[in-house]
Amino acid sequence: MQEDFLYEPVCDAAGCQLAVTVLADRDHVRAEMRDDAEAAGFRVLECCSLEEYAQGPLAALGDLVLVDCSQATADAMALLSRLDMRGGKAGAQLVVSTTMGALDSVFGCFSMSSAQILVDPGRAERVIAIGRVLARVPNLRLREMGEEDRLMLLRLTEQVGQIAERLEKLSPGQRAGGGAFRFESPAPHWHGQGEDYTVQKEEAERPRLPDAAVIRTLIKARQMRSRYFDGELFADPAWDILLDLSAARAERLQVSVTSLCIAAGVPATTALRWIGQMVDADLLVRVADPHDRRRAYIALADSTADCMARYFADIGVSELAVA
Structure with a gap:
């Protein structure tokens, strides 16, 4: 019955399927992230722990990198900094989930890649983050969306739009003709x-x-x-x-x-x-x-x-x- 729930691959303008790297030390989180990425139509390049990835050969990141880092260890922070640099240069999109206790250290690792950082997220928040990644891919070829997908993207667009609109109105007088x-x-x-x-x-x-x-x-x-x-x-x-x-x-x-x-x-x-x-x-x-x-x-x-x-x-x- 599993085949009934598989989505079609999501491809770029050239027809190439988008690829994802999944890194997480917690087994159940790693499995969830892989399932959600595959459900969104991504092809999985790597799916392993942070340590395994850091010790393995240098490999392509893909279009999306999903990371779960719950502890701010020195090795983990070093890997995140490397991912930030590589993602920024290669144009890969990063979604990083962490805990409140590790937030300051994790945040400090990202300055080049415009990573989305999620704090103690639920599965739905990770799915929305993947949706934001898809929204940023130019000329994306998407499968026909179901009603739940359409509503989720509408809610996401509305939330981001509200933030932008409120910021635009925050100080309209700071510069003539601009917000x-x-x-x-x-x-x-x-x-x-x-x-x-x-x-x-x-x-x-x-x-x-x-x-x-x-x-x-x-x-x-x-x-x-x-x-x-x-x-x-x-x-x-x-x-x-x-x-x-x-x-x-x-x-x-x-x-x-x-x-x-x-x-x-x-x-x-x-x-x-x-x-x-x-x-x-x-x-x-x-x-x-x-x-x-x-x-x-x-x-x-x-x-x-x-x-x-x-x-x-x-x-x-x-x-x-x-x-």
Whole structure:
């Protein structure tokens, strides 16, 4: 009966079937990822543990690389960094699932390949990630989709579209005729010094961010709403991310990806998607740890910090009493 459920191969414009490499130490996860990739029409090149792949001969990655890395061991991080470099050069799409405990280390390994990083995902989240990969392949030859496939892709498109639309409207006045996706590249204005960073002296006429304690008071007030109402009513990850990074900037502290995901108030995978979109929109910047290049922090871009300062000044937030 299994044959009744097999999908037709998914091919590129040249008629070649897309290939996938599946890497996971957990047997059941590896089996699920292989089944889902094959169900989507991919041809499996490799399916093994991370250690087996690292010790084997150098092989082609294929069009898609599915990785499950639950522990941030040195060997695993070295392999992820290699996959990021190879994927970025070869144009392979990477989908990497990990745990909250390993997120900071895993995130720091990817800077070239635009990998999708999923945190403690369910099987459905992995399937959606594969769907996003297929959506990025130009001139893709797809089999005719069933109703469930069509609805899944519609939900995915709607979610990504909502993120892009909300980011586009986030700061429409920052540049004449443009929104968040048309910022000029921010000039570097701070650099790591141990566990903090230094900010260059701003122009006297520009407002400065209020004291960090004031911003933290606003954040606490926002979070207290969940005591009385369903927290999902007020989910606004982009704003929560901006507030947390504003407070950190005022405190001259660096913010890890894990900490920022918690501050966003949404599931970590969703928060990562927001962070990635905001980095792409030049609202945020990714900063390498000067002491460990495998780690990375997230901070406000120069233009974003300026807009946050102007916003706080316009609403008189600096005049609020700190509890």
